[in-house]
Structures are given as C-alpha cells and as structure tokens.
Amino acid sequence: MTPDPADQVTLAHSGLGNAADLPIPLEAVVIGSVVALAASFLVLAVAWRRPRYDGPEPGxxxxxxxxxxxxxxxGAVVDHPVTRVLARLLGAxxxxxxxxxxxxxxxxxxxPGLGMFYVLLWVxxxxxxxxxGRFYRAVSPVRTINAGLSRLAGTDPEHGLRDLPSWVGYWPAAIGLYAFVWLELVSTNGVETSAVRLWLAAYFALMLVGGAVFGNVFYERCDPFEAYSTLVAHVSVWGRDADGTLVARxxxxxxxTLRPAAGLVALVAVLFGSTAYDSFRxxxxxxxxxxxxxxxxxxxxxxxxxxxxxxxGLLLTLASVAVPAREGIGRRELPSxxxxSIAPIIVGYVGAHYLTYxxxxxxxxxxxxxDPLARGSNWLGTADLQPSYFLxxxxxxxxxVQVSGVVVGHIVAAVAAHDRSLSVLPRQHQLLxxxxxxxxxxxFTGGGLYLLFAS
Known part of the structure; x- marks a missing residue:
C-alpha cells in the first residue's frame, strides 16, 4: 500500500510539544519570558551605555x-585546498x-529525496x-559547478561579465526562500517528487546563469540557501576578518559584521514569518x-x-524608523x-520549532x-537502524529546550539591537x-511561544 503523503508529513511534525506538556502553565511561561526580556533591556540601559561592537560609524x-x-x-586545516575539495565533493x-x-x-x-530536501538540507x-560557520558556502553545488565551468572556459569564477547592482541586495534570496517555504508549507504538491524536481531545476538554472553573469558575489546575496546559511553563521562563534582569515569571537x-543591504529586512521577514506561519497553521x-x-x-x-x-517585515520596519537616525545616516537605512538583530530570534525559534523534526x-x-528505489535495498547500511524518540x-x-531556545534567542537579539542603537540613534533618542x-x-516572544505550543 502506498503511504499517504499527508500522513507522512503530519508524522514529521508530530514531535512538537504543546501547552499540556509544559511543567508550568503556558500563560506563566509567556509572562515570565516577556518579563525576562524587559528586565534584560533595563539592565542594558543602565550598564551598557556605549557600543561595544560598533565603532563611531555603523559597521x-x-x-x-x-x-x-x-x-x-x-583555519589552516579549514582553508587547506584538500579540505575545500572534500567539502565540494560532499556537497556534490x-x-x-x-x-x-x-x-x-x-x-x-x-x-528519501524529499526528506533530504526538506529535513536534512533545509532544517x-x-x-x-x-x-x-558559513557551511553552505563550502558545500554549495552551484559554486562547484560554476568553478568547473569557469576552469573549462579559462575565466575567474569570482568575477562575472558585469558587477552585481547594489540595489539587488538580498531580494533574490528572499524571493527564493519564499518560493521554498511556499512549496513546503502551502502547495498541495509539496510532497510530490515532480514538484521538488521542478523547484530544484529552476534553482540550479537561475544560480548557474547568475554566477556566470555576476560571479561568486551573486551566490552571497542571491542564493537562498547560502544567504540563509550565512545569516545563521553570524550567530556562531566562527567568522572572518577583513582579510578573510578564520577567527573565533x-x-x-x-x-x-553583517552588512546592511537592500532586501535584508525581507530576508529575515520570510525566515521568521514562515516559521511563525508553520506554527500558526x-x-x-x-x-x-x-x-x-x-x-x-x-x-x-x-x-x-x-x-x-x-x-x-512591517513591524521591524516601523519599529526601526520610529525615531530619526543620527547625523549622516538616512532614516530609510535604519531597518537594514x-x-x-532578528537573526538570533530566527535561530532560536527555528531550532525550537523543528528540533524533533x-x-x-x-x-x-x-x-x-x-533504499532510494523502494526495492528493499540497504545501500548505505542504514536500512535496519531504529530511530530514537528520546525527546x-x-x-x-x-x-x-524549546522555551529556552526562544527566550535566549530573543535576549541575544535585544542585546544586539541595543548595541546597534547606540551607534545609529542620536544621543537624545538612544534610550527611548x-x-x-x-x-x-x-x-515576537509572546506570540512565538504561544504559537509554538498552541497546536
């Protein structure tokens, strides 16, 4: 009997907790978390009066x-040519x-292709x-293919035929991410292999054409998976200095160090909004x-x-432009x-929502x-394993763990927003x-926790 796709997807999400699973009432969890966030802001207002991560000018x-x-x-191991080749081979x-x-x-x-796409890759x-750190950049198949084609053509994959216009920013990545979450969360064909094949075909075609025209900078801003990975990597301890050298901080x-650019607000709005939608639905x-x-x-x-x-996206924009910026910074630049600061919220909420998934x-x-062909094979030696449902x-x-992920993510976000505000807001508006x-x-904290346990 053929498994029903809808049943399988329901099973995939069934490990999430609900309000009855909390050791204390949901209302107390929400109130406590909101109080913790507000208290964090008060501590920051008193003890953190100068920017520690932003200098005299933003960024x-x-x-x-x-x-x-x-x-x-x-870093010598990570950046070694052999390591880079192995990472490319792993991604391919x-x-x-x-x-x-x-x-x-x-x-x-x-x-398994569906699970590899929606679970192992996306989550x-x-x-x-x-x-x-910047994991997807290291294993990106489109970067690998583009590098191979450039080698055959005798060109440099870092440079394309023309420069990527600055107004493009992260907009293509945001649109690509929306296309992905629409396929996964809304489309009735999302669990059909033909729909996923079509999505991936469009992804490879657009990425390879964009890389050929604009070079590897296109992938930094326009590849939805790489943009997502790089955004999350900015919440890790691994980064790069101005020379590209690996550092831990x-x-x-x-x-x-996350540079503001056009479409960045849309990028974070799609990532956080789609996860909130998944809980809400x-x-x-x-x-x-x-x-x-x-x-x-x-x-x-x-x-x-x-x-x-x-x-x-609208809430983030309105909250950012509620007060004027300091001299030399346009008000329209504030949302980017x-x-x-929304990146830690995304990491915390996505981690909480999709942990068991x-x-x-x-x-x-x-x-x-x-057994990719459903013939009873055991090609990788994993067919007889039994999954653990410890959580x-x-x-x-x-x-x-879920509550902690959401709350910690929001507190880190509040600290990041506070530090940036000290750099971009005039002194008379730095607190209010x-x-x-x-x-x-x-x-976001209260709504996220409610939606997380509302099903």
Whole structure:
C-alpha cells in the first residue's frame, strides 16, 4: 500500500510539544519570558551605555578574536585546498544522491529525496551553520559547478561579465526562500517528487546563469540557501576578518559584521514569518477556521503566509524608523541596520520549532536513504537502524529546550539591537528610541511561544 503523503508529513511534525506538556502553565511561561526580556533591556540601559561592537560609524566593528593561535591552526586545516575539495565533493554527493532519489525513486512520501530536501538540507542548515560557520558556502553545488565551468572556459569564477547592482541586495534570496517555504508549507504538491524536481531545476538554472553573469558575489546575496546559511553563521562563534582569515569571537561581535543591504529586512521577514506561519497553521483555532470557512482553503493558506511575512517585515520596519537616525545616516537605512538583530530570534525559534523534526524524523530519512528505489535495498547500511524518540519520550525536557531556545534567542537579539542603537540613534533618542523595537521583540516572544505550543 502506498503511504499517504499527508500522513507522512503530519508524522514529521508530530514531535512538537504543546501547552499540556509544559511543567508550568503556558500563560506563566509567556509572562515570565516577556518579563525576562524587559528586565534584560533595563539592565542594558543602565550598564551598557556605549557600543561595544560598533565603532563611531555603523559597521566599523571593534572585536578581539578568541585564542588566535589555536584558531589559526584550525583555519589552516579549514582553508587547506584538500579540505575545500572534500567539502565540494560532499556537497556534490549529497545533491547528486538527492536528485537520483527524486528522479529514479517512486513518488512516495517516503522517497528519501524529499526528506533530504526538506529535513536534512533545509532544517539542517541551521545547526550546521551555527556550529560550523558559513557551511553552505563550502558545500554549495552551484559554486562547484560554476568553478568547473569557469576552469573549462579559462575565466575567474569570482568575477562575472558585469558587477552585481547594489540595489539587488538580498531580494533574490528572499524571493527564493519564499518560493521554498511556499512549496513546503502551502502547495498541495509539496510532497510530490515532480514538484521538488521542478523547484530544484529552476534553482540550479537561475544560480548557474547568475554566477556566470555576476560571479561568486551573486551566490552571497542571491542564493537562498547560502544567504540563509550565512545569516545563521553570524550567530556562531566562527567568522572572518577583513582579510578573510578564520577567527573565533563572540556571536554578538559576529552579528555586528553583517552588512546592511537592500532586501535584508525581507530576508529575515520570510525566515521568521514562515516559521511563525508553520506554527500558526497547526494551531487548533486556525485549523477549525479553515475547516469551517466557505473560502477556498488554498486561498486562505496563501493569504495567511504572505500576511504573516508582511506583518513581520512591517513591524521591524516601523519599529526601526520610529525615531530619526543620527547625523549622516538616512532614516530609510535604519531597518537594514537593525535587521541583523532578528537573526538570533530566527535561530532560536527555528531550532525550537523543528528540533524533533530534524533529530527524530531526520533519522528516518537516513534509514530511507539506503533504499532510494523502494526495492528493499540497504545501500548505505542504514536500512535496519531504529530511530530514537528520546525527546518525544521526555516531553518535559523537550518543552524546556524549546522555551529556552526562544527566550535566549530573543535576549541575544535585544542585546544586539541595543548595541546597534547606540551607534545609529542620536544621543537624545538612544534610550527611548529603543522602546518600539523592544515592543516588537516582546510581541515576537509572546506570540512565538504561544504559537509554538498552541497546536
């Protein structure tokens, strides 16, 4: 009997906790978290009166790396040509195997290509980039193909036929990420191998053409997976200095190095908004509304997704421009200058929401990978493994980890926003001018926790 795709996807998300799993009432968790965030702001207002990561001008960071000698030795290994080649081969092997399963395997929800795409690649980007830095950049298959084509043509992959216009910014990456989350969360064909194949075909075509025209800078700004990975990597301890040398430093210091650019607000809005939407669509009130409404369910889901993303972007923009900037900085620049502070929120909320999805259903995907053609094979030796459901079996621990991820992410975001505000706001507005952003973060904290446990 062919597995029902809808049932399989429901199973993939079933490990999330709910309000009944919390050791204390949900209302107390939300109130406590909001109070913790507000208290953090008060401490920052009193004890943190000068920017520690932004210099006199926004973006000119003053950071001291950790253990430079040890990191230098690690960097020598990471940047060694052999390591770079192995990373490229790993990325090519992963994408090649995924495409093989999607093309040659059956159109079942258990096709490992679907799990590799939605679980190992999409969700796995966050922990991989958080612990390893700019992970996707190192394994990117489109960079590998572009480098190979450039070698054959005798050209430099770093430079294309023309420069990428500055107004492009992160807009293509934001659009690409929206296309991905739409396919995963809204499209009725999202669990069909043909739809994923089509999406990946468009992805490779656009990326290869863009790389040929604009060079590798195109991938930094326009590749949705690389832009996502790089954003998360700014919350890690691994970064690069002005010369491209590997350094280890505070995540707050790394966050300060994220350069503002056009489309950055849209990028973070899509990432946070789509995760919030994923929680909201599983909440009982929304499910009842969709089931009882006379409106077309596809229309409701599409409008809701774009609405949630738009609300996140609008709130961030309005909170950023609520007060004027210091002399020399345009008011319109403020949203991009403050957008970096949303990155820790994305990491915390995505980690909380998809934790069991990655750790538990991800194990099932690895098991499926041994039999991509559904013929009872065991190519990778994983077919007989049994997945562990430790977190789902310890639901109180799961709820604690989820709440901690959301709260810690918001507190780190508040610190980053405070430090940047001290650099971009005039002295008379440096304290009160932060209140709109604090209000938005409190709303994100309370709303995020409610949605996380509302299903």
């Amino acid at each position: 000119t960071t003053r950071m001291r790396p950790w253990a430079p000698g040890a990191v230098r030795r690690i 092997a992963f994408f090649g195997y995924m495409m093989f399963a999607l093309v040659a395997g059956p159109d079942y929800a258990t096709n 796995g980007i966050v922990p991989a980039s958080l612990f390893l 505070s995540p707050l210091a790394n966050l300060a 599983e909440s009982l009130p929304f499910v009842r509304f969709v089931n009882t409404s006379t409106l077309d369910s596809d229309l409701i889901l599409n409008v809701t997704l774009i609405g949630v993303v738009a609300i996140v 200058l403050m957008a970096h 990655l750790l538990e259903f991800g194990q099932q995907v690895v098991i499926y990978m041994s 789902s079996d310890n639901i109180g621990l799961l709820a604690f 001018g932060q209140l709109p952003m604090l209000g938005v973060m409190i709303a």
